[in-house]
Amino acid sequence: MRECIILYFFIAWVLVLVHGVNGEDPYRFFTWKITYGDIYPLGVKQQGILINGQFPGPQIDAVTNENLVINVFNYLREPFLLSWDGIQQRRNSWQDGMYGTNCPILPGKNFTYNIQVKDQIGSFFYFPSFLFHKAAGGFGGIRIWSRPKIPVPFPNPAGDFTVLAGDWFKTNHYILRRYFLESGRNLPLPDGLLINGRGWNGYTFTVEQGRTYRFRISNVGLTTSINFRIQGHNLKLVEVEGSHTLQNTYDSLDVHLGQSYSVLVTADQPVQDYYVVVSSRFTTKVLTTTAVLHYSYSQKGVSGPIPWGPTNEVAWSLNQARSIRWNLTASGPRPNPQGSYHYGMIKPARTIMLANSAPYINGKQRYAVNGVSYVPPDTPLKLADYFNIPGVFNLGSIPTNPPGGNGGYLQTSVMSANFREFVEIVFQNWEDSVQSWHIDGYSFFVLGMDGGQWTQASRARYNLRDTVARSTVQVYPRAWTAISVALDNVGMWNVRSQNWGRQYLGQQFYLRVYSPAHSWRDELPIPRNAMLCGRARGHRTRPL
Template structure:
């Protein structure tokens, strides 16, 4: 623009507008846009009373909330002021047709230090409670996670009266060691140590307060954002009515306590119907010895009496109690979904799966170091994100079929594992767990139907016990020790999608792989174009995103 007579500031403004127009050209112009600018920095935090170097977003730990309405477009400009590459992923946000924005290294190049990247997401046909988190290394152990709330459009009825308030609960285990130390421990071939404590919204014992008015009902959105541990959530003296699980309205069963496994999110309604005083909000670890515990405070606005006395205990029984609770969580077939039709109108149980994939986790020692594996394959990252290698036809980055679709029970080995799948397949996946620990599995880009779970070995006869009518659709499921969990999933989202353990130490050391959902069609109805602002790294560096 030199010589055109425009001031430099105006030139920059015009260039930014043109860039934004190009960026949004592929997004849905019929729905509102919400713009966010995030600055990712280091900062001192004291979550367990010990000074640590945290990763903050706009100076906040946890990071800022994202509030959106079904079908909104989210434009999130992330500036990386760390000394290392950085990525944000969106736990449970399906990113229809757009795995380019998934924010894991298999699909996206990290944001280099001192640079920025603008994520363009659409919360297409979604409602509910989710969270975001940093996906590289052990950044999650330093912060940079936050909540995502997707509200129903005004014309879509919600199956409960509007609550008086909406609270976010980001809970999970925490380590006093910094994320560099945790990475060194894992790289050295060792499992992570036992966590040092639990947090609620970034704070330790009685460090956070939820204020309520007597007689009113409030919504609590609870997410387990920890690294290694299932948790139990309860509120002293109060019942919890479950209303939503990761985008599915549920039958409104009442619980005294809820088990929430790694990566999972639940919404409950709580009525302030007790004598006016302060009550404990309790989070404790599950299936651990010792049991970790932390508390927040439920404060009645007219209360002058602080919390006191013993903290209410959680479930005393282990697997059976949790398994029975999990089976009690059902879809509300009369509720509307994001669109003006009942959410249960998708009759998943009447569709015959085209094939069955069985995934067995294991904890092998490979080359003298602790690793974790799926079907005997322990995932290792490639030098180039798999999605970019696929798009540019770069050979030697990965091979389809590099992970078997059923356990081999052979010696475990290292591999950049990618499984092939066809667009619009309807398949059954069985997670088989022969270990003594609870597993938690997540599939990016999808919600799936959890049709069954039980102890022992899965066999075809296990299908007789499936729930083929009203199980919930969600993106994360648990698998109990020496047990199995079966899901049905419609592969209606083209892309390269991460299937992983939500136990971050296991994920980092190989318990993950990628599912390439493929169609030969080049229609934009099936998959979005590579973003013009895509960061290109590895062997994709220097190539052109589009003509």
């Protein structure tokens, strides 16, 4: 009998180790084949990156806490990586898909991502993160639905549309990478804008009069903020990157690089077709493209002038950004209201100031954070950290405050941080272009934004009650944006510009959030299928 009891507890312990992390949450399985194929997004034949023959790639649909098993086969002639913009990857930076955390998938090989969308809802997207592949496609939408028993603060819409919009170049991605970026040149002005991979009036959203639809808008572009609007229709904002918002109504909505928004649109106009418009913001030449909002049974196509959108009006955009607030009474992925987390009552342990710059280093254009222009190492940082491989990076290789001056230097920059630390981060922008910043693995609170130099007195203008929580935030020209974030997710996380040219040329670094406990409760173990490259090649992974 005693032996049976011991055996029972042994089996139970094994099951906890094997299955306890994910519990009984369902699994969704995907098999993706990455290939090149001919695409014509702006009427010119190009070599695009397809996923299962599709451009854009397949939509991912999941419910809070579900597990996604995505087996990616690389049929390109070069290494490939996918990353998941806004998916927080709780305790699991092993699956982040940036080169600082993962080895790329070699040609002819495959890798299986195991991702749990733990405690998340909302609208996101995935994209290729290596070798400037993002300029060739390979991106797609992610929708994370609330669990059935968790109330959503608006009625179920009649339909749910994904809008992947952004700038596009007719020049192939490898020419952009080699001729411009790696030669120290700025990227040219994009050739146009796309909506779901198509140009002018190339995509149609079909609706029925009198019904309400959800549009999930993501800026998947490389260099340009955009404005989204629909002729004759209002946009009711309901969600921003996993946060339910106050349901303000807008004529048009600015969406900066890497950002995602959900709006409700009621088809309350006469039966005909209407323009869905995306135009560039803060560019010397305004780029515009359209799709079609088609009312069922409409016999009349789009007509009339395209509705006006803002162009260089920074104050207009700033005021709109400040109007976006958290819905304190709405439930997020859990049944408790979002407002039950009183972020404004937590005193930050420290303040980190991050300033972007555009230095010339060794005669070439680079971009930097606090004077440090990031250089990719020969071994992913996460692997070097795990296997204690010396010489790959040094903690503290990027200062926590800008040093002053216009110079810069090359470095594999990593900033250290402590698990469960609550920090204030100030993004200071002295350049004349809008910046867009993202932190992998986290959602943060946007405390405030304004023009000029941030000082401690700027805190008097913070919103400490109902600011929105998100993963990507804009910083206007010669201005600052302040955020607060609870560093409750152990791992090696990429902090970057969402302008992909600036990111490629060094405007990024890694945040190492460290727990001395080395417990599986804080961070999952290295995956059994982890790819090993560089100086990590030949090491052994321990099994899950």
